[in-house]
Amino acid sequence: MPEPVASFAEILALLPELPGPDLESATKAAAREAQLTKPAGALGRLEEISGWMATWQGAHPARINRPRVAVFAANHGIAARGVSAFPAAVTAQMVQNFVSGGAAVNQLCTAFDAELRVYEMALEKPTADFAAGPAMDEGECARAIAYGMMAVEPGIDLLCLGEMGIANTTSASAICIGLFGGTAEDWVGPGTGVAGEAMARKKAAVDLAARLHFAEKRKPLDVLARAGGFELAAIAGAILAARLARVPVLLDGFACTVAGAVVQALDPRGLDHCQVAHMSAEPGHRRLLERLGRKPLFDFGMRLGEASGAALAIAVVRGALACHNGMATFADAGVAGKD
């Protein structure tokens, strides 16, 4: 477990420590895959996923014995500008709903036998309004990143990441401008369902922030501090800690993937141990995945956040490993190979 950090220098110092792919496990997975009783390649993406799990767990056969779903919750000063369809109080109410077991992610964790952890990040103390100044200072941002790292505990073998935070698609859109350029028109969408004047306020807030913070090109962690939220910083930290601990990661929708984009901006291979679980209905997600060169596992028009898409994807990874680890080989089964 990395020690808590309070400066960007300490986070940047982790980057050279990030392990690369375990090519020995990858080779073992490919060798076994070729012998299984099916035409070569016939399980498509399931084959890719089982190989990816072996590569990034650094073990063959890869296993899922203890998957964790980590949901980070925080509040955003920008919410006071009326950019969301729901009041900021809903962040805390939904955290209570997670604790009581009533949210979508609770049901999905139960259905797919995953452990749910909700990380409540000082909901009474939102980030500053990033249309008026930086959302966080360096110390706050670095401590939020370090806090997120704690979600990766020994024994976890698959980590699903997600968030809850009223107004965080506003924050995520502004981060996209900081990382990739463009305007609010390119990156802002309805989030939980804004339209009309609220949508106009959301776009105006993001364009104001873009002029304030991103008239010049900023470094990735500076982008995160200026326009991010505590939960997004924490997700970036969890991604880094998972890589250090050889834990594969499933990313959820738009806001979560934006946190991933900060990591990829820090290190172009920084997300290689991650899969994007699903394509969110939030339009910025499609553009972001194109920028990141990522193909999500499924496209169900979900836009709930709270790691719901990532939790659903646990089943796909389980199915992929079940096939890879459990199938008979042509030799075992006495099945004739291809002519």
Add this chain to the structure above:
Amino acid sequence: MPEPVASFAEILALLPELPGPDLESATKAAAREAQLTKPAGALGRLEEISGWMATWQGAHPARINRPRVAVFAANHGIAARGVSAFPAAVTAQMVQNFVSGGAAVNQLCTAFDAELRVYEMALEKPTADFAAGPAMDEGECARAIAYGMMAVEPGIDLLCLGEMGIANTTSASAICIGLFGGTAEDWVGPGTGVAGEAMARKKAAVDLAARLHFAEKRKPLDVLARAGGFELAAIAGAILAARLARVPVLLDGFACTVAGAVVQALDPRGLDHCQVAHMSAEPGHRRLLERLGRKPLFDFGMRLGEASGAALAIAVVRGALACHNGMATFADAGVAGKD
């Protein structure tokens, strides 16, 4: 349970008996969905699926207590023309692999807690070579349909359908021509992996069959008998029996969906109780789904058959029902609604 039938007239007589949607259950599902602790529509296709399950089980809340995966296996006379990458003996070898628990579908059924039934259809007696004459006569085809109906037993609440039959993508392609027109070029793909001369033989066999059988427009069951296989006829029967018993159905890939297309040709609402689990890598599947107006649940480039994609989709349906049935309402959870 319908009695076994031996004529097309008996099958056609079932069509007026097929139940329509249970609008009362559909209404209950929609009413509950609107109260759950999430922005309206935020679970996307999961909401559609939970509503579809209630509508076609005719019950709210819908349940999955006993999902069944039914794999029908048969041999095809057309295989003797060298249209497949694998010898016809592989059908029986793979059935043995299913019985021994070594195939992909076995692992997926174990992972997702589904019952697997393999229906072996006289593998020693393939259909006739349909490039030289009809694959089946009416009695053979009707009995195969009736046989497939037996897969729907009392207590089953979700039925996944799939097939195993060397050369059955050749048969499926010919059925597509019979139902929708076109040529081998439009509908024939690599199946288990044919290329070069084998692909040329496959296309030639399908074009020969098309000229022989489909120079004039045929009725759907006649198309099935002329170019189909026992396993494809059985799947059509299972689809009809599931509708009669109010059991929702997950269809697998190209060959399985072609059997579904015969049912839709018999009755334009005949597949309303079915979802197509996935988009197969077999190129004809995409064209077929466009014809049928169907959007599959996922697109993983799978092309294995044996109900593997349908079995994987059980997890998605489970996740959808877990959310719909288990989530708290806004009132339960004390969460504020939309502004």
